[in-house]
Amino acid sequence: MSRFCSTLTKPFHSDHCCRLASLVDTCKSIQQIKQTHAQLVTTALISHHVSANKFLKLVADASLSYAHKLFDQIPQPDLFIYNTMIKAHSLSPSSCNDSLMVFRLLTRDSGLSPNRYSFVFTFGACGNGLSVQEGEQVRSHAVKVGLDSNVFVVNALIGMYGKWGLVEYGRKVFEWAVDKDLYSWNTMIAAYVGSGNMSQAKELFDEMQEQDVVSWSTIIAGYVQVGCFMEALDFFHRMLQVGPKPNEYTLVSALAACSNLVALDQGKWIHSFIGRGEIKMNERLLASIIDMYAKCGEIESASRVFWEHNAKRKVWPWNAMIGGFAMHGKPSEAIKVFQKMKVENVSPNKVTFVALLNACSHGYMVEEGKLYFRLMVSDYGIIPEIEHYGCMVDLLSRAGLLKEAEDMISSMPMAPDVAIWGAVLNACRIYKDMERGYRIGRIIKEMDPNHVGCHVLLGNIYSSSGRWNDARMLREKSEISTATKKIPGCSSIELNGTFYQFLVGDRSHPQSRELYSFLDEMTTKLKIAGYVPVFGELLLDIDDEEDKETALSVHSEKLAIAFGLLNTAPGTPIRIVKNLRVCRDCHQVTKFISKVYDRVIIVRDRTRYHHFKDGICSCKDYW
Structure with a gap:
C-alpha cells in the first residue's frame, strides 16, 4: 500500500494542488471555506505548506478563531505559516495576545528561527494592544538573533513606540539606525503626528532629502488633526507646486481642512481635480466631498453629489449626508436618506445613529428620536454609547422635557460626562428653570470646578434671573483661576x-x-x-x-x-x-x-x- 501511494503521490499531488489552489481563490463564504478545508484534509494537502499557507490566509480574513484551529491541525508548520498567523492576529487589538503566543511557539517549540517578518508582525501586535514590557521582550529577542538593525525591524520598532506614545524612544531607535529608508522617515514623522507634536514632525519633514506622497499626506493630516487647518492647506498648496501628485488620503485631509475653514472655493477646486480623473473617486473621497459642501453651507450641492453617485455600498457617504442634513436642521431629509439606506441594504453603524439622533434633536422630532434610539438596539444590535445618550439628552432638553432628560441620564449604564449635564444646564437657561439650573450647575462644578462652559451658562442663568451679584462673583472667581480663562468669541x-x-x-x-x-x-x-x-x-x-x-x-x-x-x-x-x-x-x-x-x-x-x-x-x- 505504501509503495502504491508513493508511485501516485507526485502526479496526484501536483494536479490537486493546482485545482485546490484555484478553488481557494473562489471561496466567498465560511461554508465554502469549510468544504475546501475538508478536501484539503481528505487529499492530505493540508500538510503541503504552500496550499496550507494560502488557505490559512483566506481563512484568517474570514474567521480568526477558525484560522487558529486550522493552524493547530497543521503538522510541522513552516516559517511562512507561523508568520501568517502572527500577522493575522496582529491586525486585531483583541487578539494581539494570540499573536505573541504564536511568536513564542515559533521561537521556543518549532526549531525554526524567526526572520524579519516575524518581528515586524509581532512588533505590530505589541503596538496595537500589548504592553511595553512584552514589546521590550520581543526587542531583546531581535537583538539576540541579530535582526535589531534590520531596516524593516527598525521601522516596526519606531511604529510600535509611536503607537504607545513613547515617541522619544522611537526617535532613539531612528537616530541609532545604521540603515534608514524613506519608510523610516515617514514612520518617525507619523509618530510625532500621532502625539500631536507638529513642530517636531515639520522639522523632520524639512530635513528629508526626498519626500514622497506619504510624507506630505502625513504632515497635512497632522495639521488637520490638531486643528491647524490653514497650515494644512498651506502644505497642500506647496505639495501641488513642488511635491508629488496627491493621492486619496491627501485629498481627504485637504477636504477636511476646507470643511473646517468653510473654504468653499478651494473645496470646489479639489472636487473638480478629482472629477478630471486625476484621482479615482471612491466612497471615502465621496463622503469627504459631501461633508465639505455641507460644512461650507452648500447643503444642496452636497445632496446633488450624493445622489449623482449611485455606487454607495459603504456606509461613509450615507453618514456624511445624514450628518449634513442634521447640521442644517433638515431632519425629514436626513430620515429619507436613512430609509433609502435600508432599501439599498447598507448597514448603518453607530455614527449613522449619532447623525440621525442629532437630526431629530435639531428638528424638534422627539418621538422620532425615541424610536430610532430603540431601533438601534432592537433592529441593528448596536449598543448605545455615551454619544448616543448625549444626543437623546440633548433632544429631550431642547424640547423642554428636562425631567425626562434627567431620567435618561439616570438610566445610562455609564457615568455621564460634563457635556451631557451641560446640555441640560443650557436648556435650564432657555426654559428659565432656575432651580434645576442651580442644582445641575453644582453637579458640573463638583465634576470639573474649572469648567468654563458651566461658569458661562450658570452666569447667564444668574443674569437672566436678576442675580447680578452671583453672576459677578462667579465671573470674578473664574478670572482668579488661569485654568478657566474663557475662550473668546471668534x-x-x-x-x-x-x-x-x-x-x-x-x-x-x-x-x-x-x-x-x-x-x-x-x-x-x-x-x-x-x-x-x-x-x-x-x-x-x-x-x-x-x-x-x-x-x-x-x-x-x-x-x-x-x-x-x-x-x-x-x-x-x-x-x-x-x-x-x-x-x-x-x-x-x-x-x-x-x-x-x-x-x-x-x-x-x-x-x-x-x-x-x-x-x-x-x-x-x-x-
Whole structure:
C-alpha cells in the first residue's frame, strides 16, 4: 500500500494542488471555506505548506478563531505559516495576545528561527494592544538573533513606540539606525503626528532629502488633526507646486481642512481635480466631498453629489449626508436618506445613529428620536454609547422635557460626562428653570470646578434671573483661576481665498475705523426696521442701556458680517464661521440684516448651521 501511494503521490499531488489552489481563490463564504478545508484534509494537502499557507490566509480574513484551529491541525508548520498567523492576529487589538503566543511557539517549540517578518508582525501586535514590557521582550529577542538593525525591524520598532506614545524612544531607535529608508522617515514623522507634536514632525519633514506622497499626506493630516487647518492647506498648496501628485488620503485631509475653514472655493477646486480623473473617486473621497459642501453651507450641492453617485455600498457617504442634513436642521431629509439606506441594504453603524439622533434633536422630532434610539438596539444590535445618550439628552432638553432628560441620564449604564449635564444646564437657561439650573450647575462644578462652559451658562442663568451679584462673583472667581480663562468669541470669513478673523471688540483690522462706522450706521437702520436688542445673556449688571448695546454690538459675528457687507457686491451670500454658539441677540440682528440688506447670510456656529434670508432663519429660532 505504501509503495502504491508513493508511485501516485507526485502526479496526484501536483494536479490537486493546482485545482485546490484555484478553488481557494473562489471561496466567498465560511461554508465554502469549510468544504475546501475538508478536501484539503481528505487529499492530505493540508500538510503541503504552500496550499496550507494560502488557505490559512483566506481563512484568517474570514474567521480568526477558525484560522487558529486550522493552524493547530497543521503538522510541522513552516516559517511562512507561523508568520501568517502572527500577522493575522496582529491586525486585531483583541487578539494581539494570540499573536505573541504564536511568536513564542515559533521561537521556543518549532526549531525554526524567526526572520524579519516575524518581528515586524509581532512588533505590530505589541503596538496595537500589548504592553511595553512584552514589546521590550520581543526587542531583546531581535537583538539576540541579530535582526535589531534590520531596516524593516527598525521601522516596526519606531511604529510600535509611536503607537504607545513613547515617541522619544522611537526617535532613539531612528537616530541609532545604521540603515534608514524613506519608510523610516515617514514612520518617525507619523509618530510625532500621532502625539500631536507638529513642530517636531515639520522639522523632520524639512530635513528629508526626498519626500514622497506619504510624507506630505502625513504632515497635512497632522495639521488637520490638531486643528491647524490653514497650515494644512498651506502644505497642500506647496505639495501641488513642488511635491508629488496627491493621492486619496491627501485629498481627504485637504477636504477636511476646507470643511473646517468653510473654504468653499478651494473645496470646489479639489472636487473638480478629482472629477478630471486625476484621482479615482471612491466612497471615502465621496463622503469627504459631501461633508465639505455641507460644512461650507452648500447643503444642496452636497445632496446633488450624493445622489449623482449611485455606487454607495459603504456606509461613509450615507453618514456624511445624514450628518449634513442634521447640521442644517433638515431632519425629514436626513430620515429619507436613512430609509433609502435600508432599501439599498447598507448597514448603518453607530455614527449613522449619532447623525440621525442629532437630526431629530435639531428638528424638534422627539418621538422620532425615541424610536430610532430603540431601533438601534432592537433592529441593528448596536449598543448605545455615551454619544448616543448625549444626543437623546440633548433632544429631550431642547424640547423642554428636562425631567425626562434627567431620567435618561439616570438610566445610562455609564457615568455621564460634563457635556451631557451641560446640555441640560443650557436648556435650564432657555426654559428659565432656575432651580434645576442651580442644582445641575453644582453637579458640573463638583465634576470639573474649572469648567468654563458651566461658569458661562450658570452666569447667564444668574443674569437672566436678576442675580447680578452671583453672576459677578462667579465671573470674578473664574478670572482668579488661569485654568478657566474663557475662550473668546471668534468669527471668520473667507473673501477671495483669504481668511479674516474677528474677536469680540476686535480693532486690530486695518479697516477697523471704517468697520465700526459702518456698524453704527447699520444699527440705526436695523432699529428703524424694528430691531430691539436682546440683553438677557449679558453677564454683567449694566444699568446704562447704551452701554448694554455697545457690549452686544462688538460680538465677533457682527464684525465679520459687517466686514462682508463692506467688501462684497450687493446680493453676494455671506458665509461666517463662529467658534461658539450664536447668542440670541446676534441671531436676532442677523435676521434683520438679511432683510434690510437683502443678503443671504449663512452662519455656522458650534452646534449647527443657520441660513438667514428675508428676515427668517432656517432654524426657526430653535437651536
